[in-house]
Amino acid sequence: MGSYQHAQDNWFAAFIIVFIAAAVLINIWRARAGKQLYIRRIPGLDAIDEAIGRSTELGRPVTMIPGLTAFGVEAVQALTIFKYITKQIARFATPMRLLTANPTVYAVAQEAISDAYNEAGRPDLYDPDSIRFLSSEQFAFASGVAGLLQRERVAANFMFGIFFAESLIFAETGNIVGAVQIAGTVSFTQVPFFVAACDYTIIGDEFYATSAYISREPVLLGSMVGQDLAKLAFGSLVVGGAVLSTILGPNHPVIQLLGKPGGWEPFMQWLSQVLGRG
Numbered sequence: 001m002g003s004y005q006h007a008q009d010n011w012f013a014a015f016i017i018v019f020i021a022a023a024v025l026i027n028i029w030r031a032r033a034g035k036q037l038y039i040r041r042i043p044g045l046d047a048i049d050e051a052i053g054r055s056t057e058l059g060r061p062v063t064m065i066p067g068l069t070a071f072g073v074e075a076v077q078a079l080t081i082f083k084y085i086t087k088q089i090a091r092f093a094t095p096m097r098l099l100t101a102n103p104t105v106y107a108v109a110q111e112a113i114s115d116a117y118n119e120a121g122r123p124d125l126y127d128p129d130s131i132r133f134l135s136s137e138q139f140a141f142a143s144g145v146a147g148l149l150q151r152e153r154v155a156a157n158f159m160f161g162i163f164f165a166e167s168l169i170f171a172e173t174g175n176i177v178g179a180v181q182i183a184g185t186v187s188f189t190q191v192p193f194f195v196a197a198c199d200y201t202i203i204g205d206e207f208y209a210t211s212a213y214i215s216r217e218p219v220l221l222g223s224m225v226g227q228d229l230a231k232l233a234f235g236s237l238v239v240g241g242a243v244l245s246t247i248l249g250p251n252h253p254v255i256q257l258l259g260k261p262g263g264w265e266p267f268m269q270w271l272s273q274v275l276g277r278g
Contacts, residue, residue, distance in 0.1 A: 028222030171197035
């Protein structure tokens with residue numbers, strides 16, 4: 001009886017989960033079937049190409065930093081963006097440095113960057129030493145990155161991943177050497193520092209949208225579009241519910257069904273009365 005009541009009280013939560021899962025899976029299937037799903041181009045993507053062009057003109061390196069990101073979803077998203085940057089770099093033979101603080105991310109980054117040079121048709125430009133593991137200790141890593149940015153006078157600095165207190169060290173050092181800086185993170189506590197010291201900042205969901213837009217990979221693309229459609233549907237449901245509650249009143253059986261646990265009983269009584277009148 002208890003489990004039945006619990007299921008009765010949480011039917012809406014179950015509906016939300018099923019709806020989101022269905023929206024994501026359907027759009028992944030559509031993307032794999034060749035359907036062109038639309039994602040708005042983020043202004044920061046145009047800045048990536050501009051920053052690479054500036055580095056090429058100055059003959060100074062490009063740095064890519066995934067922060068303290070452990071290997072997981074964020075690391076995959078960051079490396080997807082870094083692969084795109086590397087392909088652009090390969091066209092102009094611009095030097096690059098990818099600096100990591102996680103051994104697993106370091107190993108995967110080597111393969112990802114090597115693949116990027118191969119896909120760009122310039123495997124001869126790949127230098128294993130350009131991908132470096134500095135330290136897994138937060139501020140030792142921050143010191144290593146800051147030192148390299150200053151020694152090599154980088155012209156463009158890309159930071160995508162998860163960051164903590166070291167974010168301002170990276171951003172301010174890049175600012176001191178005059179680098180064009182583009183950062184993207186889901187670490188909302190670090191966003192103010194990136195906004196203050198970087199030229200462009202990609203915030204929150206835009207981080208995932210960037211990798212989906214760049215790679216056009218069906219799983220990433222379908223997941224992003226499916227989530228956006230679910231957000232739109234739930235936003236419409238909230239607005240519609242507010243309007244309906246205003247019109248019918250909070251004690252109406254329909255509103256009790258939608259907003260209160262155990263709302264089925266008054267709703268069914270009301271429905272029986274309506275059908276009986278009909």
